[in-house]
Amino acid sequence: MKIYLALISAVALTLSACSQEPAAPAASAPSEPAASASAEAPAASAPTAPAASEAAHAAASSADTACQTVVEAGDDMKYNKTEINISKSCKEYTITLKHMGTMPKTAMGHDLVIAKSEDVDGVAKDGAAAGAENDFIKAGDERIIAHTKLIGSSEEATVKVDTSKFSAGNKYEFFCTFPGHLAMMRGSVNLID
Structure with a gap:
C-alpha cells in the first residue's frame, strides 16, 4: 500500500510541475497526518524571517543612499x-x-x-x-x-x-x-x- 501511495504522490508532483497551477496536496495515509502537518509548519514560517530581514535591509540601504x-x-x-x-x-x-x-x-x-x-x-x-x-x-x-x-x-x-x-x-x-x-x-x- 505504501508503494502505491508513493507512486500516486510522484505522479501528482510530476503533473503539478508541468502545470502552471499550484499542486493540490497529495492524498496521504490516515496514519501520516501529524507528520505532514509538522513538516509543513516550518516551511510556512521560514519565508517571514527573510522578508522581515529584507525590509530592514531596504530601509537601511535607503537611508545610506539618501x-x-x-x-x-x-x-x-x-x-x-x-x-x-x-x-x-x-x-x-x-x-x-x-x-x-x-x-x-x-x-x-x-x-x-x-x-x-x-x-x-x-x-x-x-x-x-x-x-x-x-x-x-x-x-x-x-x-x-x-x-x-x-x-x-x-x-x-x-x-x-x-x-x-x-x-x-x-x-x-x-x-x-x-x-x-x-x-x-x-x-x-x-x-x-
Missing part, C-alpha cells in the same frame, strides 16, 4: 542624469562620477562641476583657459561649489559637497568643463525637503 548618488558619463558626451536632488537634511552630499566610455581623458575626459546657473558659462570659459594640466578648472575659482577631477575611460572620481554652500532662491547646475562638452553635459541641482 545623501549620495552616482552619475555616469561616456563617450557620447552625456551624463545619465539630468538632475541631482539633494535633501536639505544632508549636511554633506557625496557624488561619484563614473566614466563608462572607452576613450582616454585626453580625448574624451569628463568632470562634474557644481556652480550657480548664472556662473556656469564663466566657470567653463575660465576652465578651458586653465588647460588640461589643471583639469579645466581655474585654480581658486570661488564660483565653484564642488568639482571632481577630470577622468577618462573606466575611471571614477568622488566629491563631497558641503550643502551649506547652497542658498535659497538660487539655481544650481552640474556640468562638464572639458572644452566643447558644456552644451550636452549639464543638468540641474535641486535642494529638496
Whole structure:
C-alpha cells in the first residue's frame, strides 16, 4: 500500500510541475497526518524571517543612499542624469562620477562641476583657459561649489559637497568643463525637503 501511495504522490508532483497551477496536496495515509502537518509548519514560517530581514535591509540601504548618488558619463558626451536632488537634511552630499566610455581623458575626459546657473558659462570659459594640466578648472575659482577631477575611460572620481554652500532662491547646475562638452553635459541641482 505504501508503494502505491508513493507512486500516486510522484505522479501528482510530476503533473503539478508541468502545470502552471499550484499542486493540490497529495492524498496521504490516515496514519501520516501529524507528520505532514509538522513538516509543513516550518516551511510556512521560514519565508517571514527573510522578508522581515529584507525590509530592514531596504530601509537601511535607503537611508545610506539618501545623501549620495552616482552619475555616469561616456563617450557620447552625456551624463545619465539630468538632475541631482539633494535633501536639505544632508549636511554633506557625496557624488561619484563614473566614466563608462572607452576613450582616454585626453580625448574624451569628463568632470562634474557644481556652480550657480548664472556662473556656469564663466566657470567653463575660465576652465578651458586653465588647460588640461589643471583639469579645466581655474585654480581658486570661488564660483565653484564642488568639482571632481577630470577622468577618462573606466575611471571614477568622488566629491563631497558641503550643502551649506547652497542658498535659497538660487539655481544650481552640474556640468562638464572639458572644452566643447558644456552644451550636452549639464543638468540641474535641486535642494529638496
